[in-house]
Amino acid sequence: MPDTYSSMSPTITAMIRLDHMHVLSAFHRYHADTAWWRKRAIVNSVCAALEIHAQLEEEIFYPALAEVVNDNPTLSKSRPEHDEMRATIAKLRATGPEDAAYDALFHKLMSEVMHHVADEETMLLPTAERTLKNELRSLGARMTRRRLQLLGERPRDIAVNTAGTFPIATFLLGALVVIGATHCLPKTRRMRYAD
Template sequence: MPDTASSMSPTITSMIRLDHMHVLAAFHRYHADSPWWRKRAIVHSTCAALEIHAQPEEEIFYPALATVLNDDPTLSKSRPEHNEMRATIGRLRTMGPENAAYDGLFHQLMAAVMHHVADEETVLLPAAERALTSELRSLGARMTRRRLQLLGERPGEIAVNTVGTFPVATFLIASLAVLGITRCLPKVTKTPARYLL
């Protein structure tokens, strides 16, 4: 029997879709001719958002889906695709926007993420909504709590990236409000207007 907070939580599939939408919107704000500081802010905040999105997917969403999907090829390649994304993020963090390869590498990350998101939205999320109906809200509550932990581990990084966006934080605050646990927010989120641009 789900607890009250879980029954009021957004579903995990709606949370994943909203994350995707915010990350894709951040991609569209990146332009090769933008000032270096804006490019760096967008790249840093988007990379952090992708990491905080991918980890709970691997810990909560994919295992739940694996219980109802047998050897699904899209599910099987999801973790390796996350790992490729992490490798690209790692390379981006070793360079700055002044590097000639910076724009190309970020565009490579964008293309990989858009392909991955398309697979999740056309295959995995509909499959979850067909097969995990009664669990989608409790899984959403678990995902919110895990993201809160992950955000709390990197508040400095989030606070520094004030120019772009931090989509996970935006949605997290809304989710926590629904769950009635905003008192648990990390200190940085007490000034949300500073970075929820």
């Protein structure tokens, strides 16, 4: 069973690239004139995603890559770059969207992430695809299992921030659920009475 799961899993490098795209697309939803509550939701969502992503890389990806490459300067500076991002995240959480420094801090975080992503996508991921090619799917499966554990530690925060990040989509989805439930409920009752 684990072998089947690993063979069906996306590669770890594909998952890392998807994480990068997710965070970079969230950056594009943030604007100086965005409502304060939406800014907070976007920032909280991005920060949580970055924290989980960094932890996954540090627990699974970096150790696997370090076993097959020696003295890679990009790999050596990856953890300190994560620490810089964590420090910026802590500053963001200590301020609020009403603070004038909030926008600047978020833009600083964007800059740190974009620099880090560029290094990973041009150096580390291609190196991993060459040197770990037989392990990429099993590492992806490990990353998926660990991600689910980490997400399970904060489901409420993730739901609230996702709703604030995508308010129109959340409203429409909620409306569809309510309409679907009210439309289906009478049919269910009718079927119960027919028995």
